[in-house]
Amino acid sequence: MFGAQDAKRERPPHPFREGGPGGGLSSLAELESHWAQKLADRIQVRSAAGQPGLMVFNPCAYTRRVALEVDGFRGAIPVTDPVKAAEFSGGVARLVVEVPPLGFAWVPRAGNAAPPKPRIKLADGLTVRNEFIECDLDATTGGIRSFRDLRTRATRFGQQLVFNPGSKMVARDIRVTNSGAALGEIVTVGDLVSERDEVLAGFTQRVRAWLGRPVLELRIELDVRHQPSGYPWHAFYGARFGWRDDRAVLFRGVNGANTQTGYTRPVSPDYLEVRLGAERSFLFTGGLPFVQRHGSRMADVILVPEGERARTFDLLLATDREWPMQTAQGWVSPTPVVPTEKGPPAVGTSGWLGHVDIPSLLLLSLRPCPAGEGGGRAVAGTFVETAGFGGAADLRFARDPSAAALVDAAGNVLQPLTLNGDAVPLEYSAGETFRVRAEWA
Numbered sequence: 532m533f534g535a536q537d538a539k540r541e542r543p544p545h546p547f548r549e550g551g552p553g554g555g556l557s558s559l560a561e562l563e564s565h566w567a568q569k570l571a572d573r574i575q576v577r578s579a580a581g582q583p584g585l586m587v588f589n590p591c592a593y594t595r596r597v598a599l600e601v602d603g604f605r606g607a608i609p610v611t612d613p614v615k616a617a618e619f620s621g622g623v624a625r626l627v628v629e630v631p632p633l634g635f636a637w638v639p640r641a642g643n644a645a646p647p648k649p650r651i652k653l654a655d656g657l658t659v660r661n662e663f664i665e666c667d668l669d670a671t672t673g674g675i676r677s678f679r680d681l682r683t684r685a686t687r688f689g690q691q692l693v694f695n696p697g698s699k700m701v702a703r704d705i706r707v708t709n710s711g712a713a714l715g716e717i718v719t720v721g722d723l724v725s726e727r728d729e730v731l732a733g734f735t736q737r738v739r740a741w742l743g744r745p746v747l748e749l750r751i752e753l754d755v756r757h758q759p760s761g762y763p764w765h766a767f768y769g770a771r772f773g774w775r776d777d778r779a780v781l782f783r784g785v786n787g788a789n790t791q792t793g794y795t796r797p798v799s800p801d802y803l804e805v806r807l808g809a810e811r812s813f814l815f816t817g818g819l820p821f822v823q824r825h826g827s828r829m830a831d832v833i834l835v836p837e838g839e840r841a842r843t844f845d846l847l848l849a850t851d852r853e854w855p856m857q858t859a860q861g862w863v864s865p866t867p868v869v870p871t872e873k874g875p876p877a878v879g880t881s882g883w884l885g886h887v888d889i890p891s892l893l894l895l896s897l898r899p900c901p902a903g904e905g906g907g908r909a910v911a912g913t914f915v916e917t918a919g920f921g922g923a924a925d926l927r928f929a930r931d932p933s934a935a936a937l938v939d940a941a942g943n944v945l946q947p948l949t950l951n952g953d954a955v956p957l958e959y960s961a962g963e964t965f966r967v968r969a970e971w972a
Contacts, residue, residue, distance in 0.1 A: 567867035574635060575873045582874030583640040588867040589630035592887045592894035593857050597866045598714075598741045598748075599626045601640075608642035613881045616742035617647055618711035625713045627743045630866075633885035633897070637875040646712070650742065653715025654707045659738050660715065663745035664850060666738055673702030673719030673736060678747060680850040686775050687805070687812035687850055692751065693771045693831065694731045694759070698723045708737075715740045723768070731757040732768060746815075746858070747848040755835060755842065763836030764796065764823060770832045770846065772814055777827035779807040787856050787893055787917040788962060795824050801859040803830065813855055815847035815862050854890045856917040884929045891918035892959065900942055903934065906970040911938060914957070915964045925954035932969040940966065 571586040583605075589595050596615060604624040610617050613636040616627040630636045653661060657668045662681070669676040675690035691700045702721040709716040716739045723732045733754035740747055751770060759766040783792045784801030797803070800820035805812045814832070816822070821833040834844050847862050849855075876882065887894060895913040902909035912926070935948040935955040948955060948967070955969055 563865055563867055567869050571869040571871055574876045577877045578873035580873055584871050585638045585640060586869040586871055587628050587630055587636045589634055591861055591864050592632045594631055595861050596627055596629050596744050599628060605641040607644045607646045608639050609644045610647050614638060616713040618713040619646055627713055627741050631881055631883035634883035636881040649712045653740055654710035654717055659717050659740045661740040661742050664747055666747050668717060672700040673705055673721045674700055678848050688848055689773045691771050692723055692734055693769055694723050695767050697726060698731055713742050749846040751844045753842050760837050767833045768835040770834060771829055773829045774805045776807050779805045782806060784855060784859055787915040797822050802855055811851050813849045813852055815859050817845050817863055856893050886927045887924055889924035892924050893917050902970045907972050909968055909970040911966055911968045913966050916959050916962055919961045921960040924957045926957055927954050933972040934970040936968050938966050938968045
């Protein structure tokens with residue numbers, strides 16, 4: 532319980548109000564853009580002017596390959612580090628960019644290189660693919676007939692949209708909307724109809740495969756005409772996924788942990804995993820937590836129960852991910868992109884600002900905080916162990932810290948940490964969540 536002294540303390544400025552870190556910014560997007568611009572200016576302080584480009588930032592503590600669609604490109608640019616795939620059409624650039632952990636990548640916005648030639652046909656007929664996965668759509672329903680990896684070619688998932696308690700998915704149009712050197716995309720349009728052929732909802736479903744990214748993106752847009760009402764587990768619009776073998780075991784991702792589940796309604800805000808022998812198939816829900824099983828080979832991700840206002844939903848399918856929490860976090864993390872008029876930073880076209888050398892140790896947040904006595908600036912990072920094993924790791928920054936400590940949620944020091952050269956040493960137990968403060972004089 533708070534005492535009288537605690538009650539009198541002033542609250543810190545709200546980040547979206549005047550006086551807060553955002554200087555009166557009114558939205559999260561504005562706050563993100565504001566600080567990304569300040570960071571870009573700091574990194575490019577010695578960069579040459581007159582070279583238009585993009586600074587792409589990665590707020591996660593592991594390397595990410597991010598997919599971008601950017602207007603205003605003047606000519607094609609070479610596909611060299613950090614650009615892994617690219618295509619250009621009508622001033623729009625579709626890029627796959629590899630960004631280091633807690634780092635940046637600089638990409639030019641103008642060039643005269645020859646347009647990249649497609650390495651494989653990323654979309655044709657009813658199929659989208661890349662070098663890792665392949666997805667066939669069903670001509671009748673417009674749903675996913677087979678999502679599979681290219682190594683075993685075994686079907687991992689099928690998918691349809693449903694209205695519970697009963698409906699049919701009927702496609703009216705299926706077409707390839709992009710098949711270039713970086714992106715394959717197919718869009719299906721149709722209706723969910725009742726057993727009396729009454730239209731319950733219209734749908735548009737988009738599947739995408741980017742070159743160099745071992746995932747399938749699925750965007751679902753619903754035009755609900757018959758509103759669901761009643762008990763939300765019984766009346767809802769959802770995405771139903773099925774797998775081929777009833778011997779498969781279901782796991783759920785919650786707060787970094789991967790746990791086997793036999794629940795009919797496994798709450799899974801991070802991901803759902805279907806495991807069959809050595810096969811691991813993943814459905815990343817992007818924060819949609821409510822899942823309901825049907826028998827031993829199907830599960831519904833609930834999209835629209837009574838009262839839900841959202842009508843657009845993004846899901847992700849993947850196979851055999853060694854560190855699924857990285858994919859889950861990366862799927863919902865922003866990728867700030869800042870247009871600049873300067874060339875690459877002095878350190879090169881990409882670089883990292885912070886790094887953790889153990890992939891199972893997930894950085895949940897990294898924020899400025901008050902420094903200890905005699906300190907100058909400080910940041911506090913919150914970590915969670917996600918593989919179920921204890922161990923040790925090193926945390927490094929581009930600038931060597933002068934001191935570090937384990938701290939609690941209020942910032943109180945629990946234990947000073949002795950720096951190991953340029954690294955902050957971290958020791959952790961299985962599933963542990965802890966907080967570390969690093970300081971610079």
